[in-house]
Amino acid sequence: MSDESPLIRSLRAAVAAAPEDVPLRLHFTELLLAEGRHNEAVAQAAVALQHAPGDEAVRDLMVRAMQLPTVGTPPPAPTATPPEAAAPSPATDGTQPPAFDWAAAEQEVAGVVGPRFAADPTDAGDATEAPLTADGSGDPADASAWDIDAPGDVRLADVGGMQQVKDRLDAAFLAPMRNPELRKLYGKSLRGGLLLYGPPGCGKTFIARAVAGELGAGFMSVSLSDILDMYVGTSEKNVHDIFEAARRQAPCVVFLDELDALGAKRSRTQHGGLRNVVNQLLTELDGINAAQNEGVFVLAATNVPWDVDLALRRPGRLDRTLLVLPPDAPAREAILRYHLRERPIESVDLGKIVKVTEDFSGADLAHVCESAAEYALLDSARSGTVRMIGTKDLLNAAKQIKPSSESWFASARNVAMFANDGGVYDDLVAYLKKKRKL
Known part of the structure; x- marks a missing residue:
């Protein structure tokens, strides 16, 4: 041009x-x-x-x-029509010019701009599509609207260390599910609930995904924001729709993240909507009959299990409890290797880092690697020479970071001492005694 x-x-x-x-x-x-x-x-x-x-x-x-x-189109050639034979103009005969053909105009520019509106769902080509709601989110009554991840490749073998947790999961939860003949012989139903608790950042969500992978089941992660709604009755309906979707696509693991927010003790809850959510959750966990929840495995995670409504933890619901502690030495080494895998490192002695990071959570270890990278980056920027991340950087980072699990154990200690009714927190008591914190 x-x-x-x-x-x-x-x-x-x-x-x-x-x-x-x-x-x-x-x-x-x-x-x-x-x-x-x-x-x-x-x-x-x-x-x-x-x-x-x-x-x-x-x-x-x-x-x-x-x-x-x-x-490129030449104008039409003039004719010898005399002026008196020419068609009268609109100004002289009072008539209006013919209406503009908008359909023809739209066809002519169809290759330049696309259609202004999407196709009508009632058209023959879209007859199978469901109409959208006013907010465009789809039919809320359709349980398939909830996302269920396909069975993933994550297995318990991908969880570094934590052998005690794996053994307890296998004995109490996974072994009956993997052996249908034995399960039938002993009358074990294909359903179950497990509550994972412990300090934040210790891999409870990752373990839940690994369990779903071991079972070859779909995975649905549910949080408070997925359920709560400003309109009366909608929150309870969301809970029902979630479980209906899981039942239709069984086997499926429903993971309730931050259960203390979803299922807080009703006696302490001032908001009526939250109390109704807990009631609906209890109803869905029970099912109309035992067979309704066959193939639906409910896993939940919380940092404060003592704030969860007791009715959710009675037999037949989330009746098994598993303490997920900060990663042990093999797990810490695996986590450090993972977070250093794409960083420029040189002669890093992971053994030294593992020793000085006891009681560090997985999130803390990720922060150690990030801080060590910042030290090396800043040093390289100041000196003008790029250098690798070394053991010294990681040790310095570990010294500057305080384990986030310490505050959790400080509050959990009181629960272990004065609120261990029925031995629910025996694992926690044993760990605190081993660490001489009780």
Whole structure:
């Protein structure tokens, strides 16, 4: 377009920078018509019409652009019709000009702009699609609207260390599920609930995904934001729809994250909506009958199990409890290797790092690697010479970071001492005694 005037070039750039500025596009279209660029004028008018379909100025400009001859089309040859035989003009006979054919105009510019509206779902080609709700989110009554991840490749073998946790999971939860003949012999139902608790950042969610992988089951992660709704009754319906989706696609693991928020003690809950959510959750865990929840495995995680409503933990619901502690030495080494795998390191002695990071959570170890990388980066920027991350950087980072689990154990100690009714927290008591914190 080397023959363009500077004004046209400037306006073309301005329109590209502000595509929704209809007055600017109209001005650009007028200049294109004045310079005889009729095809471009039609395209620009069509885009303007797409942004402002009811604007009379835009429609008039489209009419003018479409009625002018296109580039490369010679005007019709004049005839010898005498003036007195010519058709009268609208000004002289009082009639209106024929209506503009918008359908033909739309066909002509179809290759320039796409359709303004999506296809009607009632059309033959979309007859199988369900209509959307007012907010465009789909039919809330359709349980398939909830996302269920396909069985993943994560297994317990991918969880570094933590052999005691794996053994307890296998004995109490996984072994009966893997052996259908034995399960049938002993009358074990294909359902169950497990509550994972412990300090934050210790891998409870990852373990839940590993359990789903071991069972070859789908995985659905549910948090408070997925359930709560401002309208009365909708939160309870969300809980029901979640379990209905899991039942339809069984086997499925439903993972209730931050259970203390979803299932807080009703005696301490002031908000009626939250109490109703707990009631609905209890109903879904029980099912109308025992067979209804066959193949639905409910796993939950919390940092404060003592704040969870006691009814959720009675037999037949989340009746098994598993303490997930900070990673042991093999697990810490695996976590450090994972977070250092794509960083420039040199001669890192992981054994030293593992020794000084006892009681560190997985999140703490990730923070150690991030801080060590910051030290090396800052040193490289100041010296002008790039260097690798070394053992010294990691040790310095570990010294500056306090284990986040310490505050959790400080509060858990009181529960272990004074609220261990029925031996629910015996594992926690044993660990605190081993660490001489009790």
